[in-house]
Amino acid sequence: MSKWIYLNNQFLPEEKACLHVSDLSIQRGYGIFDFFKIIDNKPAFLEDHLNRFYQSAKQMQLPVLKKREELVSIIYTLVEKNDLSHSGIRITLTGGYSSDNYTLAEPNLILSQHLFPFTTKEIFEKGIKLITYTHQRQLPQVKSIDYAMAIWLQSLIKEKGADDVLYHTNEVITECPRANFFIVTKDGKLITPVNNILKGITRMKVLELAAGNHKVEEQPITIDYIKNAREAFITSSTKRVLPVWQIDDCIIGEKGINPVSSHLYKQLLNLEKNHLLQIAE
Amino acid sequence: MSKWIYLNNQFLPEEKACLHVSDLSIQRGYGIFDFFKIIDNKPAFLEDHLNRFYQSAKQMQLPVLKKREELVSIIYTLVEKNDLSHSGIRITLTGGYSSDNYTLAEPNLILSQHLFPFTTKEIFEKGIKLITYTHQRQLPQVKSIDYAMAIWLQSLIKEKGADDVLYHTNEVITECPRANFFIVTKDGKLITPVNNILKGITRMKVLELAAGNHKVEEQPITIDYIKNAREAFITSSTKRVLPVWQIDDCIIGEKGINPVSSHLYKQLLNLEKNHLLQIAE
Numbered sequence: 275m276s277k278w279i280y281l282n283n284q285f286l287p288e289e290k291a292c293l294h295v296s297d298l299s300i301q302r303g304y305g306i307f308d309f310f311k312i313i314d315n316k317p318a319f320l321e322d323h324l325n326r327f328y329q330s331a332k333q334m335q336l337p338v339l340k341k342r343e344e345l346v347s348i349i350y351t352l353v354e355k356n357d358l359s360h361s362g363i364r365i366t367l368t369g370g371y372s373s374d375n376y377t378l379a380e381p382n383l384i385l386s387q388h389l390f391p392f393t394t395k396e397i398f399e400k401g402i403k404l405i406t407y408t409h410q411r412q413l414p415q416v417k418s419i420d421y422a423m424a425i426w427l428q429s430l431i432k433e434k435g436a437d438d439v440l441y442h443t444n445e446v447i448t449e450c451p452r453a454n455f456f457i458v459t460k461d462g463k464l465i466t467p468v469n470n471i472l473k474g475i476t477r478m479k480v481l482e483l484a485a486g487n488h489k490v491e492e493q494p495i496t497i498d499y500i501k502n503a504r505e506a507f508i509t510s511s512t513k514r515v516l517p518v519w520q521i522d523d524c525i526i527g528e529k530g531i532n533p534v535s536s537h538l539y540k541q542l543l544n545l546e547k548n549h550l551l552q553i554a555e
Numbered sequence: 556m557s558k559w560i561y562l563n564n565q566f567l568p569e570e571k572a573c574l575h576v577s578d579l580s581i582q583r584g585y586g587i588f589d590f591f592k593i594i595d596n597k598p599a600f601l602e603d604h605l606n607r608f609y610q611s612a613k614q615m616q617l618p619v620l621k622k623r624e625e626l627v628s629i630i631y632t633l634v635e636k637n638d639l640s641h642s643g644i645r646i647t648l649t650g651g652y653s654s655d656n657y658t659l660a661e662p663n664l665i666l667s668q669h670l671f672p673f674t675t676k677e678i679f680e681k682g683i684k685l686i687t688y689t690h691q692r693q694l695p696q697v698k699s700i701d702y703a704m705a706i707w708l709q710s711l712i713k714e715k716g717a718d719d720v721l722y723h724t725n726e727v728i729t730e731c732p733r734a735n736f737f738i739v740t741k742d743g744k745l746i747t748p749v750n751n752i753l754k755g756i757t758r759m760k761v762l763e764l765a766a767g768n769h770k771v772e773e774q775p776i777t778i779d780y781i782k783n784a785r786e787a788f789i790t791s792s793t794k795r796v797l798p799v800w801q802i803d804d805c806i807i808g809e810k811g812i813n814p815v816s817s818h819l820y821k822q823l824l825n826l827e828k829n830h831l832l833q834i835a836e
Contacts, residue, residue, distance in 0.1 A: 279576065292573035293581060295560065295665050300574060300649065302702035303584030335710060364656075368581065369706060375645075375669065378706060384576050388656065409693065412704050420703050421583040423693050425650060425659060429616060 278355045280348055280385035285355060293382055298369025302376065305368035305419040306330040310475075311392065311511050312361045315353050316553045318511070318546055320346070322475045327365055330417045336367050336381045352385055362390040362512060366419070393514040398539055401517040401529065402437035402508070405430070406497055409441045410448065414470045424451030438508070440521060443470070447495045453508035453516075456480070457495060457526075458488075458534045460504050468492035476509040476542070483541045488534070503527065507535040515539040559636045561629055561666035566636060574663055579650025583657065586649035586700040587611040591756075592673065592792050593642045596634050597834045599792070599827055601627070603756045608646055611698045617648050617662045633666055643671040643793060647700070674795040679820055682798040682810065683718035683789070686711070687778055690722045691729065695751045705732030719789070721802060724751070728776045731789055734797075737761070738776060738807075739769075739786035739815045749773035757790040757823070764822045769815070784808065788816040796820040 279291035298304040308327040311318040324342060331338045340348070349363060364386050370379030391397070407430075409423050427439050440455060441448045448470050449455055454477040456466045464484050466477065484490050500506060506518040506526045515538050519529045560572035579585040589608040592599040605623060612619045621629070630644060645667050651660030672678070688711075690704050708720050721736060722729045729751050730736055735758040737747045745765050747758065765771050781787060785808045787799040796819050800810045 281576070289575070291576045293576060294570070295562070295572045295574060295647070295667065297581070298706065299581045299584065300578070300586070300647070300665075301700065302706050303580065303586070303700045304703050304706045305581070305584070334707060366576070366581070376702075376706065377709070384581075386576065412690065412693075413707065418703060419582065419584045420701060421657075422585050422699060422701050425579065425583050425585045425657065426615065426694065428658065 278352060278387075280352055280383075282383055285351070291384065291386070293368065293384075294371055296371045296373075296375065297382055298372050298375075298378065299419060301372065302369065303420055303422065304334075304378075305366060306334050306336060306417055307364055307366040307419055308417055309362055309364045309511060311390075312353055312358065312363055312387065313546070313550055315357070315359055316550045317349060317353070317363065318550060319475050319479070320349070322478070326417060326475065327367075331367055331381075333413070333416045334418065335378060336369065338367065338383070339381070340383065348385060352387060356387045358387050358389060360389075360392070361387050363387050368419075390512050392512050393516050393539075398516060398536075399530070401519040401532075403435065403520040404438055404440045404450070404518055404522075405434050405436045406442055406447075406522055407439045408443060410443045410470060411441070411472070414448070414472055417472055421451055442497060445497045447497060447500070450508055453510040453513055455495075455518075456507050456509065457500055457503035458505035460502060462504075462534070463489045463491060464534070465491045465493060465495055467495055469494065474509055474511075476511055476514065479542060479545060480509050480515065480538055483538055483545065487537075497521075500524070500526070505532045505535050507532070507538075514542055559633060559668075561633055561664075563664055566632070572665065572667070574649065574665075575652055577652045577654075577656065578663055579653050579656075579659065580700060582653065583650065584701055584703065585615075585659075586647060587615050587617060587698055588645055588647040588700055589698055590643055590645045590792060592671075593634055593639065593644055593668065594827070594831055596638065596640055597831050598630060598634070598644065599831060600756050600760070601630070603759070607698060607756065608648075612648055612662075614694070614697045615699065616659060617650070619648060619664070620662070621664065629666060633668060637668045639668050639670060641670075641673070642668050644668050649700075671793050673793050674797050674820075679797060679817075680811070682800040682813075684716065684801040685719055685721045685731070685799055685803075686715050686717045687723055687728075687803055688720045689724060691724045691751060692722070692753070695729070695753055698753055702732055723778060726778045728778060728781070734789035734791040734794055736776075736799075737788050737790065738781055738784035741783060741785050743785075743815070744770045744772060745815070746772045746774060746776055748776055750775065755791055757792055757795065760823060760826060761790050761796065761819055764819055764826065768818075778802075781805070781807070786813045786816050788813070788819075795823055
């Protein structure tokens, strides 16, 4: 974790950033967050992430007591103080110190910075294996702190020799706990679920990048349908575009042959690079 | 909240009981708890609550690093230090300080004591109004800290002039966020849901108490079926037995005429009283 953490109105040394046990995240699992990359000490797609952060807060009835420009200023100060050139910043907003352990109070705001492995060429080429599991995240459009199922499934994922889990309801795919899911069909169409998911920022970028070269469809995908996919991949800020070569017992396409995800990965890296160049030093 | 809170290995003044922000309750909503009444400085049905606490911990892969007799000793010390004669104790176990904000770590154990309104004769006679809402708690058999939906629904409950929410899936009733649900049919049968619920300690006591006088069935109840009920009530440690006189727009039976719940409430009070008498001073 970072050397400095911002908590409410102060920058604190990492070890001093604590919440009282009456906070509704601890009492009732109530809170939201967002997470974005820091590359060369610059925040990637910050505007998009802040848009989503404010939306999540609003949907969860949590007032953000900092204006957007204040939050941006706090982020840049944190980046300067921590000097973790390649990392991620997490903004968390909790239900606050509740007098009865139930009623929402003034939210606690935490900004912390973390070293995080991003997908590199080597990780991309290795790809990942997913298992499927029946689960629907509650309030899926909100980036809430509710990852209880995801954490609980870690031991099963490990036991199955997999890297992550793909949620579905009645065989209809939604998302991974921290990533969106895409397939490329045999006729080169790109398909990704659209209902009951968190709409990732990287998902949005990939859809925009793909639009020029592919027929793109946002629609439900069944587990059975995936079996005929030529490629499958997941997207997230840190994972960027990451090929999936196996889901449960089913091998997707041919391992190592993924021209579409490979091209999208390169396009995304370029987009990131150009975006970061536009941010003033 | 209590004057003293037990956190891991120490009794701390209330204001000093804090968790570092890396705890998985704050990061990922991961934790369990249990809650039991303190009456005349004695814990009510402690053995049952400890049984469930250890079961929840096991199901959530959280080791309880205290043996049962140590936990009991901590509870009695806390009761003595706080001297809150009529109150509740909450034992919370969280996912711990995770180095990567995702992997389970050594759990943090918190015991706090709270003043809490118990159902009295006046509250019983007033009864409550519920609204129904489509939701299924994840890992329902575990008393987890996941109350995000319940907290989020507070504003809707208030707007509708109701007291609490009754969850259902496809019109099949499960439970309230912090209470179990029962109906009494026109022919005097007691019915309560059995699947996809948290099995409350008070629910268990009520089922035992009712067995002598009523035909009792644990089975699914549809919203439509409730409309013909003669009585409806909810049960929990603090609510004991609490009549429900309205669900959405539907009035249940005749308000104020609830011989079955009234009798069960009295039986439960007696059971509590006798149970507490058996605990040595």
